[in-house]
Amino acid sequence: MKQxxxxxxxxxxxxxxxxxxxxxETAPLVIAKRTKLKANDFFEPGYDGAxxxxxxxxxxxxxxxxxSDLRDTEQVxxxxxxxxxxxxxxxxxxxxxxxxxxxxxxxxxxxxxxxxYFYKPTPLRTLYQIRADILKLEAQxxxxxxxxxxxx
Numbered sequence: 001m002k003q004x005x006x007x008x009x010x011x012x013x014x015x016x017x018x019x020x021x022x023x024x025e026t027a028p029l030v031i032a033k034r035t036k037l038k039a040n041d042f043f044e045p046g047y048d049g050a051x052x053x054x055x056x057x058x059x060x061x062x063x064x065x066x067x068s069d070l071r072d073t074e075q076v077x078x079x080x081x082x083x084x085x086x087x088x089x090x091x092x093x094x095x096x097x098x099x100x101x102x103x104x105x106x107x108x109x110x111x112x113x114x115x116x117y118f119y120k121p122t123p124l125r126t127l128y129q130i131r132a133d134i135l136k137l138e139a140q141x142x143x144x145x146x147x148x149x150x151x152x
Contacts, residue, residue, distance in 0.1 A: 023069075029098075030065040037061055050100075066102070078110060 001008060008016065037052075037059040053060040076087045084101065092099050 031062055032065040033063040035061045035063075075111070078108075 034053075041059075050061050050063050053062050074087070074092070076084050080087050084106065088099075088101055
């Protein structure tokens with residue numbers, strides 16, 4: 001690529017990485033970003049994939065690279081006591097202690113199922129009606145197969 005003076009696009013890089021890499025469950029987490037915190041910066045670890053690292057007197061906020069294969073979504077009721085955080089602590093963290101909430105991708109809204117409230121299903125036909133239709137079709141096509149195949 002360098003000899004041709006070309007740079008791969010982000011999607012090309014993603015395809016190449018996927019082709020030449022593999023998952024290792026024992027590998028250390030990949031740090032996406034490391035930011036030095038000031039002395040008076042308040043920081044609550046665990047949300048948005050950011051964690052605290054202490055190096056002597058210095059404090060750093062570490063943001064880990066998310067594994068898109070492990071990404072999942074949840075629908076949390078608007079009336080959830082304690083909100084999204086309480087749901088997350090109760091339902092997710094006991095099963096995946098290293099999980100985090102991507103707050104920038106969190107959407108708050110309400111889903112209305114139009115099918116649930118407005119769809120009126122058509123009643124199913126009875127077995128007697130289905131049987132009558134099949135017998136009628138058989139009568140209409142009687143001998144047609146013999147004409148097609150050429151059997152006497």
